[in-house]
Amino acid sequence: MVGLLKLKEDRPTPKAVYNWRVYTCAAIASFASCTIGYDSAFIGGTLALPSFTSEFDFGSMDKDDRALLQANIVSVYQAGAFFGSLFAYVTCHFLGRRKSLFVFSALFMLGAGLMLGANAARGLGLIIGGRVLAGFGVGGMSNIVPIYCSELAPPAVRGRIVGIYELGWQLGGLLGFWINYGVNTTMQPSHRQWLIPFAVQLIPGGLLAVGALWLRESPRWLFSKGRRDQAMANLVWIRQLPRDDVYIIEEVSYIDEDLERYQCEVGAGFWKPFAALRQRKVQWRFFLGGMLFLWQNGSGINAINYYSPTVFNSIGITGTDGALLTTGIFGLVKTVVTVGWLLYLIDQLGRCKLLMYGAVGGSLCMWFIGAYIKIADTANRPAGSPLDSGGIAAIFFFYLWTVFYTPSWNGTPWVLNSEMFDQNTRALGQASAAANNWFWNFIISRFTPQMFIKMGYGVYFFFASLMILSVIFTYFLIPETKAIPLEHIDRLFAVRPVRKANDVIMAELRLQDEEFRHAVEGVDLSEKKEKVEQKENV
Template sequence: MSRLGKFRAVYLVALCCVGSFLFAYDTGIIGGILTFEGFQKDFRYGPAQKASVGSNSTSLLQAGAFFSCFFIWPFTARYGRRWSIILASVIFCAGAVVQTINTHSLAAFYVARVVSGVGVGMATVVIPMYSAEMAPKNIRGTLGSMFQFFFTMGVMTSYFVDYGVSKHVKASTMQWQIPVGLQLVPGAILGLGMLLCKESTRWLAKKGRREEALQSLIWVRGGEHTPEVEEEFAKIISSIEEEQHQKEGLTWKELNEPVNRYRIFLIIALQIDKSLSIMDNTFQPTSSRASSTSLFLVERIGRRGSLLGGAFLMGTYMLIIACLTATHPPKSIDQGLTSTATASMTMIYLEAMSYNISWGPAPWVYMGEIFPARIREAGIAIGTSTQWLFNFVFSQVTPHAVQNLGWRTFLMFCIFNWALVVFVWFFIKETKGKSLEEMDA
């Protein structure tokens, strides 16, 4: 591949990962701005409502993402990946603008969160499709983990922004508007950056626009019509023809066939378990370093090994936190940082690391591998919508659980994670290096 081709490949992957960064930053800023005195005054709520406002602000974003799953698939099938991502950027930015305006209305803020969630949901569905269809085959294997890495970087950035404005900007409307308004930066980068890209080669070929498809492939491979590009294009056409042949006569009844029903059960269970496995995306500076490790770990030890090890370790860390919190209840912040608090924080760091090398990327990789081409799009749609739905549920429940159950919340998550070890051991087959026929055996 030429130098220009390598540059365009890196540009494409980086731009796609902005979508993951975008969702992470948008989710991460909420916890910080809710503590700002200026935000509480502008939106007229007190300390008693903090948990409710926090859970609503986070979960409504995910509710919007959940509902977007129902229309983004037919939209992107008809209008293409590129314009779907651009539309997602526009919708997200519209919601971010309303969030940034001081409306003095929590209802308006909530509606804006839902709108932004629709944009985020669209982006998180289409971006993996676009990147998988356009990125060179030698870097496709790391894309899933790259999305997780940029996710943790987004949350880490949001925490540092919240911390910075809390220290250097006085309590005022501007204090919360700065971190909220900065959402527009990655949102705009995503939309404007896509204007410089070509439409997906595979989508164009599926629509019978083969000349445009070839030009798209030539562009992303560096602008040279080489024999290698011609060979790759021939393989794409052959793959599409085979896929279309496989999908002839496809009906929803096929999803109810025993083997496919079992695959769907596994994906739904994995996505629910993914939400159950970690309390929050806390302490992301460590998580981002762990995510960089996950670029290779999932491929090296396999999907099943990553899930088993991650669930066991996270359960162990949660048990230690539960014991520490039960025997040494947290004291007032005025009394300083105790050794018990330091130990608990260390466990949360380790839990976040474990999540980001296991349950963060592995379910997404697994979901893309267990479905045959005939029903893959439907299976991924079900898995993605399940993830958003249960993210919404647990975003509503977790703040209230911590507030009302105290240390028992950590014990609850310990039990969840150790139960996942049993589930993975008996139900999840390794997919690394295996064909679909071998997985069905």
């Protein structure tokens, strides 16, 4: 068991580095992802509640008009998030990670509050406007939190620390699925019944705003701004090591070398990262980051999240209660599997293997589900008909798909994008990646109802095909980033072939560390320590 849990470290690391502070900072910041996960889970079920459809007169609309209105209510959130994720680059540059979280959490709370004012007399305007503003807030937070977590984390557990962001997403989703089931089964249809799920989203937003008072700013951001005293104080606080510890000296030297290299190649400043886009190597990483979210959304996850009752009805489950219960179990499975991904898989098995294994398994499940719907002709089955053995198997394969997808494409693209950019392009790169996520999320959420109407079982074959293509993409183009320090990511992306890059860089790091440790008793360490101290005194 010890061997299974042993971390792959870039250099000998004091146990104090893996302390409660780094985990707590990540957990507090990840209340942001709770808000995102909650929305993705609750909105589809709430739109299907009898009280909501009755209050806003969905019953008088024909099927196409109702599908269009539902798609608009869901997708304006993603549209707002797209622009919020881009604007977060501005706030991250000038305000830093911590203050930016305050700004975007406040915008989210304002938008969530606006939604509570909607009713039959006022119409859906407040819900749609509030969702745009709340989406802007969560878009910004989706940019900031993975960066913040990756910059705090020791390399050996960076996947785990950034993965807390994904765990928050799943916990929020779990709450959203079961809130809908709870209000549907325990309350009579009323204005209050559908208002409660909208109100609950204020809870994680409020917890983030309060918890952020305790957070410390990212030391790497402070170093990049020349605020070395505060940066050193925060780094020492997070690592729980003294300033003169070998590990701290070595980490600061890595950061300094990376900043000096980038100053020479590109230069610092708000517009400099845009100038860096002229470099092919930077363009390539922006392309890879965006494509990861194309494949993630191409798996079908957001079609399921936002329109879960529609998905389960297509398999043959009828009635609001049955669809919401099945959806709640789906959220529970995702959350349990995410814990395993967070504690073990992401930092042991690695990013690329997870993506490929998950895509292959998930694709096979989608092919089965689509074939069952085609053969059983579930769309023309009489209402209230019980599931046959094939339908039960389809439900099983749906949950099996969840087991394959959750520890692979659900959170791993966020981890990779938080790692693959250097210090000066990290905020812009994450803004691009998050914007890509919300763009493809918008496309899926906007057109899923129409896809189910026009394509039927073909929707599942469509997603299955995209998952197979993602395996080819990952194998040939994505290097394994597991355990690589952020300051050595540029070198990682320069190694060919891609599938061997991690082993090459880890071998180089071990050699460098041996030389560094050998110099501990000699003048080399004194010179490196003196160089760090000189920078602090400037």
